[in-house]
Amino acid sequence: MLSHTYPMVPSLSFSVHIIVLVLACNILAASGNNETDLLALLKFKANINGDPLGVVHSWNSTLNFCHWHGVTCGRRHQRVTVLDLQSLKLSGSISPHVGNLSFLRELNLHNNSFTQAIPPQIGRLHRLQNLFLQNNSFSGEIPPNISGCSNLVTFQVQYNRLEGSIPMELGFLSKIQIIDLRQNNLTGTIPPSMGNLSSLQAIFASDNNLFGSLPHSLGQLMNLTELDLFENGFSGTIPPSIFNLSSIVLFDVGYNHFEGSLPSEIGNTFPNIQILSFSTNNFTGSIPISISNASNIVTLQLARNKLTxxxxxxxxxxxxxxFSVTKNYLGSGEDDDLSFLPSLTNATALVRLGIEENNFGGRLPQQICNFSRNLSEIFFHDNQIYGKIPSGIENLISLKIFQLNGNKLSGNIPSNIGKLRNLRILYLFTNNFSGYIPSSLGNLTELLQFSLRENNLHGNIPSSLGKCQKLLAFELSFNNLSGTIPPQLMSLSSLSILADLSYNHLNGDLPIEVGKLGSLGVLDVSNNMLSGKIPESLGSCNSLEVLHMDGNFFQGPIPSSFESLRGLRVLDLSRNNLSGKIAEFLQDFKLLAKLNLSYNDFEGEVPLNGVFKNASATWIKGNNKLCGGIPEFQLPICTFDHKPKKRMKTIVISIISPLLGVTLVFACFILYRSRKKRRDNNRSSSYENTLLKVSYHSLLRATNEFSSANLIGAGSFGSVYKGMLDEEGRAIPIAVKVFNLQRRGASRSFMAECEALRNIRHRNLVKVLTACSSIDHHGNDFKALVYEFMTNGSLEEWLHPTPTPDEAAKTLNLVQRINIAIDIASAIEYLHLHCETPIIHCDLKPSNILLDDEMIGRVSDFGLAKFFSEETLQNKSSSFGVRGTIGYTPPEYGAGCKISTYGDVYGYGIILLEMFTAKRPTDSIFMEGLNLHNFVKIALPERVADIVDPILLEGRSMTLGNSISNHNHNFSSVQNNIIIECLISIFEIGISCSVELPRERMNINDVVAQLNSTKKKLLKARVH
Structure with a gap:
């Protein structure tokens, strides 16, 4: 019998043991992988050095890491799949251990303050699909091994400080759909390998330093919908293949150096195009007719080229x-040049229309009155347009800017313009308009600026213009206007830039209401027929920098009140009938660079100092009774009458006079003058280098070669040094802000600050004295701004002092804090409501509030300032990238909302709360949802004493100021109650300004009014 051998069957118990062993191994393996993720997160946390909201600080062992804030794990393996820490105000760097989160699919650190380089270990995240690192401060290069993230779909690193070239390895990310590199410091060109990314839908690379030609391979990206290369240095012609990408929706190559002609079939090959911009390049030829076939187009920008x-x-x-074709060579000066305008009546959503600075001729077609009712801005200036403004212009009810200047228009200015109630800018100057100025212009209550100069207008100036209560500047010069100057026009306290009535036939007195123009910078009434005495009230216009009164019939002496006009740079009183002695105080005007007193009837000795030392800056010809002065004036030597009788008469009169009274009055007068002169000299010394053309070398000497010993501050884009500028043997204290041009955005910040400060003037704004744009020792670009030096430093130093053993800590009493709070609010009110174009500061914080020698608050640092206009609202880069400073930046900016005046109000509200609690918004006590706003809100009204800065409650003299410090008795209960009421009121204002929803924040003009009311209440309590 054959024996059969069978395989051995294991027992059931043995099989169970094997299964358990396998499961145990799997669990251990899983546990080990979880441990890897846990350690990676802890290493990530260790690299965070700023966590004001306490989010990462809450990562601890009390919770499984899958439940930590911002961490999401997969259900199956409990591995980290999402790390989302956007908009949490975090700072620090990314730990290289992030590369150990091998299951990570999304990393989102958008809108924080991370610095240093992007770690190359990110290239190990093979499962990563979305990488959001935008709006931080990352530097260094984009890691080439980013190609290791083979599943990457979205790569966003815009608004950082990345340098180097775009790595060609980006072209290996076969699944990538969006690449966003905007606003960095990237150089080089676009690698041809990016043409292999068949899934790519959007390339954003604007605001970098990229250059060279575009690779032809980009024409292979058949799924590409958005190509944004705005503001780089690209050159050459655009490859024709790119214009065959029919999927394109956005195509922006503005502000480069491209050349060639626009493709004739572009309107057909780009059928889906919505935003098309070729602006500011070197394109030539004509605008293709096919453009009219691009029926989906929303924005068409062809400005600043060489199109014909x-x-x-x-x-x-x-x-x-x-629609903009600004600054080309379009048109031929012929009648049919504007034949395209009637076709724009079909664009029912049209908001902005710019055809200025071309060669367009012809008449304005009647159809422009049928343009979109949404039309806000019309720019037709500097062409050869003639004829009349069509009747019916009042139909454009949304119009805010209307510029027709520099043409050949004629006829009357239509009175219906007065129905454009939203109009802010009206420029009709340098035309051939005739007739009267329509009184209906007084209905334009939103008007900020208007200019009718260089026309043939006649008749009286309508008094109704006095109803334009927001007017900042006007020009009526070079017309044939007659009659008197309306007092209502001279009563517009809003005027702060220019009032020009020169070269007309105006007569009568200069109205005494001129004294209400306390903020005005330039007043020109020259070359008219004005008469009478110069009103003393003109001395109240202490912001005047240029005053032209020449070519009239003014008589009498120079008013003594002119001594207050210490800011004057130009004063022209020539060709009048003025008499008396030349006012000696004019020689003390440190800023006065041009003085013309010629052809009057002045007499006596010419002063020797100040502007009078410079014969090329002072004109006194035609005054035959003058003597003395510097030799260059070639005047006779002064002689004085010493006849005995006259001298004896003087002695007798002086003896008979009440000697003691005169002496007492004289002593008081001398004391007053000496104090006032010392105060004015202190104030004016900071301005005295306004007109200096400072060089790099003079600033180098002034700051002792930018010595660290003179460093008084540092910011995002540069450093500030104290200096002593030598001017005619006198040392003038200055503050010099030197821009670090190696840092991305510094040059733009320099230009922004120059632009913002160019035409604004207010007692609560730090004044820029001059700018320097030069080359340093090493041949590098050098840019700096020179400011008046603020002797008392910044508000930050007073709220959070760091006393040294040699000096006591700085302190501010309650009245000082309220005064400074009013100063800041007044500056914001001016910027938002009284500038030609509202200005948003974007970086209000205590370190940007400086204090002068009289402890007056001055807002400084306009490097992030934005001009708030319709164009700002539509500009795609206007809202993103606005960082400001953590703690003072409104929450809506972090969410990507547009900048607005509400943002400044939020920052002001936080400053106000900080001023009276002495707690920074980034204080360590604010965590787990508690912030400065809630900290104050919870305490009101019962526990206000618990949150107020203890210094304000230490004693009466500290609280109310030194004027009552000699009283030793304690507070009365009534005064205590009033102080507490005032503090509650101030805190309520701060809370109202810093609420989360922008439109619920308090109006800045209401802030000023309520703070002034609170101050009066407090001072009244102090007096009683």
């Missing part, structure tokens, strides 16, 4: 909102 010929019809562009 006619503008084709836009009849099919129904969705058009913005």
């Amino acid at each position: 010929g006619k503008v084709p019809s836009a009849g099919n562009l129904h969705k058009l909102k913005g």
Whole structure:
């Protein structure tokens, strides 16, 4: 019998043991992987050095890491799949251990303050699909091994400080759909390998330093919908293949150096295009007729090129909102140049229309009155347009800017313009308009600036213009206007830039109401027929920098009140009938650079100092009774009458006079003058280098070669040094802000600050004295701003002092704090409501509030300032990248909302709360949802004494100021109650300004009014 051998069957118990062993191994393996993620997160936390909201600080062992804030794990393996820490105000760097989160699919650190380089270990995250690192301060290069993230779909690193070139390895990310590199410091060109990314839908690379030609391979990206290369240095012609990408929706190559002609079939090959911009390049030839076939287009920008010929019809562009062909060579000065304008009536959403600075001729077609009722801005200036403004212009009810200047328009200015109630800018100057100024212009209550100069207008100036209560500047010069100057026009306290009535036939007195123009910078009434004495009230216009009164019939002496006009740079009183002695105080005007007193009837000795030392800056010809002065004036030597009788008469009169009274009055007068002169000299010394053309070398000497010993502050874009500028043997204290041009955005910040400070003037703004744009020792670009030096430093130093053993800590009493709070609010009110274009500061914080020698608050640092206009609202880069400073930046900016005046109000509210609690918004006590706003809100009203800065409650003299410090008795209960009421009121204002929803924040003009009311209440309590 054959024996059979069978395989052995294991027992059931043995099988169970094997299964358990396998499961145990799996659990251990899983546990080990979880431990890897845990350690990676802890290492990530260790690299965070700023966590004001306490989010990462809460990562601890009390919770499984999968439940930590911002951490999401997969259900199956309990591995980290999402790390989302956006908009949490974190700072520090990314730990290289982030590369150990091998299951990570999304890393989102958007809108924080991370610095240093992006770690190359990110390239180990093979499962990563979305990488959001935008709006931080990362530096260094984009890691080439980013190609290791083979599943990456979205790569956003915009608004950082990344340098180097775009790595060609980006072209290996076969699944990538969005690449956003905007506003960095990237150089080089776009690698041809990016043409292999068949899934790519959007490339954003604007605001970098990229250059060279565009690779032809980009024409292979058949799924590309958005290509944004705005503001780089690209050159050459655009590859024709790119214009065949029919999927394109956004195509922006503005502000480069591209050349060649625009493709003739672009309107057909880009059928889906919505935003098309070729602005500020070197394109030539004509605008393709096919552009009218791009019926989806919303924005068409062709400005600042070398385009010629006619503008084709836009009849099919129904969705058009913005159209600009500014500054080309379009038109030929012929009648049919504007034949395209009627076709724009089909664009029912049109908001902005710019055809200025071309060669357009012809008449304005009547159809422009049928343009979109949404039309806000019309720029037709500097062409050869003639004829009249069509009747019916009042139909454009949304119009805010209307510029027709520099043309050949004629006829009357239509009175219906007065129905454009939203109009802010009206420029009709340098035309051939005739007739009267329509009184209906007084209905334009939103008007900020208007200019009618260089026309043929006649008749009286309508008094109704006095109703334009927001007017900042006007020009009526070079017309044939007659009659008197309306007092109502001279009563507009809003005027702060320019009032120009020169070269007309105006007569009568200069109204005494001129004294209400306390903020005005330039007043020109020259070359008229004005008469009478110069009103003393003109001395109240202490912001005046330029005053022209020449070519009139003014008589009498120079008013003594002119001694207050210490800011004057130019004073022209020539060709009048003025008499008496030349006012000696004029020689003390440190800023006065041009003085013309010629052809009057002045007598006596010419002063020797100040502007009178410079014969090329002072004109006194035609005054035959003058003597003395510097030799260059060639005047006779002064002689004085010493006849005995006259001298004896003087002696007798002086003896008979009440000697003691005169002496007492004289002593008081001398004391007053000496104090006032010392105070004015202190104030004016900080301004005295306004007109200096400072060089790099003079600033180098002034700051002892930018010595660290003179360093008084540092910010995002540069450093500030104290200096002593030598001017005619006198040392003038200055503050010099030197921009670090190696840092991305510094040059733009320099230009922004120059632009913001160029035309604004207010007692609560730090005044920029001059700018320096030069080359340093090493041949590098050098940019700096020179400011008046603020002797008392910043508000930050007074709220959070660091006393040294040699000096006591700085302290501010209650009245000082309220005064400074009013100063800041007044500056914001001016910037938001009284500038030609509202200015948003964007970086209000105590270190940007400086204090002068009289402890007056001055707002400084306009490096992030934005001009708030319709164009700002539509500009795609206007809202993103606005960082400000953590703690003072409103929450809506972090969410990507547009900048607005509400943002400044939020920052002011936080400053106000900080001023009276002495707690920074980033104080360590604010965590787990508690912030400065809630800290104060919870305490009101019962526990206000618990949150107020203890210094304000230590004693009466500290609280109310030194004027009552000699009283030793304690507070009365009534005064205590009033002080507490005032503090509650101040805190309520701060809370109202810093609420989360922008439109619920308090109006800044209401802030000023309520703070002034609180101050009066407090001072009244002090007096009683």
